[in-house]
Amino acid sequence: MVAPVEIVTEPALVLQFLAWVLAGSLLGSCSGLVPGLHANNFAFLLAGVAPSVPGPPLFVGCAMLAAGVVHTFLNAVPAMALGVPDAEMAVTALPGHRMILEGRGYEAIRLSALGSLLAVLAAVPLAVPVTWVVTAAYPTIRAHLSIVLAMVVVALVASEHTWRGRVGGLLSFALAAGLGALTLDLSVDAPLEAGGVLAPLFAGLFGAPVLIDAMCGGGVPTQDGDAIRTSRRAVAATAVAGALAGAIVGYIPGISAAIAAVAVLAVLPNGASDRGYIVATSGVDTANTVFAFTGKRRS
Incomplete structure (x- = not known):
């Protein structure tokens, strides 16, 4: 009994x-x-x-x-409406801006919110079992972290559809690696503690380019409506896949929400669209926050 x-x-x-x-x-x-x-x-x-x-x-x-x-x-609202994304949402800035220029800004924000909501619903029941699996596998991943990150770089470059894009990807990677090697160990003396050298780096990498580009624009056009022009199944599948990818972002150093979103879209049919990018990145970003609190974060 x-x-x-x-x-x-x-x-x-x-x-x-x-x-x-x-x-x-x-x-x-x-x-x-x-x-x-x-x-x-x-x-x-x-x-x-x-x-x-x-x-x-x-x-x-x-x-x-x-x-x-x-x-x-x-955080998708300033990334799309004001043009100042943070590091996690940088990949959604240009897709979101393209939708705004098409008059679909409200839809873009709704897609981001749906991606986050569905990621929470998927991440909460999966948080504990996924954390157990990743924690068990982490010692092996950590021991071969350089190989894992090299494979990620190769996969990202290979995901480009043209040789011009692949060469551009390699050049971008080389410039980013060189910038990090030259600046991350610098000591920045300033009146306020603002994250050391990372604060000006992020402002220059993620804030300034979009703002400079926006200065040459003609303003925000009239927005038509907020109806979502993609299937519910596609939105749900992309958000759930983003939730699973959020666990990877939380445990493997060097893997950002943007990289995980690209990986998600690469394995989903017809995923590489502006709407797919927004849903996937929002899902990864939100799920990463949930997973980060379920286990000890690695670095």
Whole structure:
């Protein structure tokens, strides 16, 4: 005979928990909508003030998770509407801009939100088993990390459809590797701590080019509507595949959301479209946040 299960509720504790989650969601909304801000900014803030704030440490962690997840729902808005993407959403900037120029900006934002929502629904039940599998395989991956990353580079270059594109990919990789080798070990003295050399690097790589290009444009055209012009099956398959790829981003150094999104689109039929890029990248970005909190993040 199965023993009865007793459920005890504490309304005050539940309200306190919901308040922390709501506070984290508001912080994630701010970081997602303001260009240049990231959920990690608020995570550090919460971690700094946590000892002086009444409440269980678990609630602080829930607020940080809420901030991170909500951020990934909203960071597509500045990436598409304002032209200042962060590193995770850089790959969606140009596809999103093309859709805006076609008058489909509202659809692009809806696709990003759907990609994030479906990724959460897929990542939550898969988080624990996927984390177990990746954790078990990680020592082997870590021991051969240089080979894994070299294979990723070869696959990305090979995914280009023309030899001109492949040569351009190799040149881009060489320039990026050279830039990192020359700058990442530099010590930047500044009045404020802003991430060392990474802050100006990211501003130059992800912010400035899109803004400079936008200066020559004619403004945002009238947007026609928000109806999604792709099948529900395609959106769902791309988002779920992005959720699985989010686990890879969370555990293998050097693999970004943009790279994982390219890999997702390469294996999906008719995936390499502007709409596919937006859904896949949003799914990878959101799922990565969920998976990052289920296990110890590797570096």
